[in-house]
Amino acid sequence: MLLLALDTATPAVTVALHDGTSVVASSSQVDARRHGELLLPAVDRVLAEAGTRLDAVTGVVVGVGPGPYTGLRVGLMTADTFGLALGVPVHGLCTLDALAYAAADAGLTGPFVVATDARRKEVYWARYDDPRTRAGEPAVDRPADLAEAVAGLPAVGAGAALYPDTFTDVRGPAHVSAAALASLAAERLVAGAALLPPRPLYLRRPDAQVPKNYKVVTPK
Numbered sequence: 001m002l003l004l005a006l007d008t009a010t011p012a013v014t015v016a017l018h019d020g021t022s023v024v025a026s027s028s029q030v031d032a033r034r035h036g037e038l039l040l041p042a043v044d045r046v047l048a049e050a051g052t053r054l055d056a057v058t059g060v061v062v063g064v065g066p067g068p069y070t071g072l073r074v075g076l077m078t079a080d081t082f083g084l085a086l087g088v089p090v091h092g093l094c095t096l097d098a099l100a101y102a103a104a105d106a107g108l109t110g111p112f113v114v115a116t117d118a119r120r121k122e123v124y125w126a127r128y129d130d131p132r133t134r135a136g137e138p139a140v141d142r143p144a145d146l147a148e149a150v151a152g153l154p155a156v157g158a159g160a161a162l163y164p165d166t167f168t169d170v171r172g173p174a175h176v177s178a179a180a181l182a183s184l185a186a187e188r189l190v191a192g193a194a195l196l197p198p199r200p201l202y203l204r205r206p207d208a209q210v211p212k213n214y215k216v217v218t219p220k
Contacts, residue, residue, distance in 0.1 A: 001189070004046075004082065006039065007066030008075035009095040010116050010158065012175035013038040015046045017057075018182035020190065025049035025098035026179040035074040035096045043078075049166035059088050061185040063095035063176060065201040066124040066138050067116070072200050079198055092196035093185050094125045095176050096138055096157075103156045104131040107171035111135070113150045115143075115159035115167060116176075123159035124203065125150075130186070140203040143167070 001020030008014075011032035017025045027042040027049075047054060062079035065072045083090035096114045103112060110130035115123040118140050125146065126138045143163035148165060158174040160167035173180075188195060 001184065002052070002056055002058050003182050003186055003189075004054075005061040005178040005185060006043070006075050006079060007063030007095055007176050007178050007181055008035040008039060009063045009065040009072045009168070010073075010175050012177070013040040013042055014176060014178040014181075016178035016182045017046055017050045017052070018179075018186045020186055023179045023182060025078055028175070028177055030070065030175055033165055035071045039078055054082070055080065055086060057082070057086055057088060059095055059189075060086075060090045060198075061182055061195070062090065062198050063098060063168070063178075063181055064092040064196055064199060065095050066118070066140065066203045067201075068119060069200075069202060072202070075098060076198055076200055083198075084160040090198045091185055091189070092138070093181055094126075094138060094201065095181075096100050096124065096130070096195065097134060098176045098178075099157055099160040099173060100126075100128045100134065100183040101131050102177060103128075103172040106156070108154055108156065112154040112156060113160065113167065115155055115157045115163075117159040117162060118203075123163070126160065127153070138201065138203065139164065155184055 003018040014028040025046045115125040116123045129136045143166035154169045155167035155174035
């Protein structure tokens with residue numbers, strides 16, 4: 001097994017290689033506006049660090065969000081392209097699950113909450129019983145509306161850090177890492193568990209909209 005993992009659902013542009021036992025190389029950069037520019041160079045860096053070639057990859061893992069439309073689609077389209085070019089399977093994994101998995105390194109055992117920035121003064125979030133077990137489906141909400149649901153729970157993620165009045169005990173990683181994404185995916189694949197299809201988990205419509213009252217110009 002040699003998994004290429006990547007995620008662009010948050011401001012982090014993150015890539016890793018996993019050989020089925022451990023992470024052999026990884027790269028992460030935080031830049032919310034340069035996903036498309038940074039992703040492929042990060043893949044090249046990780047392959048060079050591992051001393052291998054792209055055609056050695058046996059599978060691709062991609063974070064499916066939830067995340068903003070523009071950044072998320074960069075990772076998903078890149079993963080699909082690699083899968084088609086290499087003839088290997090492409091697996092999806094919830095980005096929040098990867099953040100929860102990494103929370104174990106911060107000493108969190110559960111229960112806790114993971115929250116990422118959804119913009120519009122909202123967060124993408126989910127509650128976890130432990131770093132491997134999500135309790136329910138991811139959602140997008142205003143932090144003030146979550147106060148009762150998350151009261152007293154530790155929280156992980158940059159979204160939680162933005163709203164200290166709601167998430168009063170923020171710990172662990174701020175952004176997802178492809179190292180955690182790859183490790184969780186490898187663990188589940190070895191156990192024979194099904195992963196998600198590589199399709200975006202948006203939870204709401206994209207910010208970009210087609211104008212409703214634009215002028216139609218037709219030739220005479």
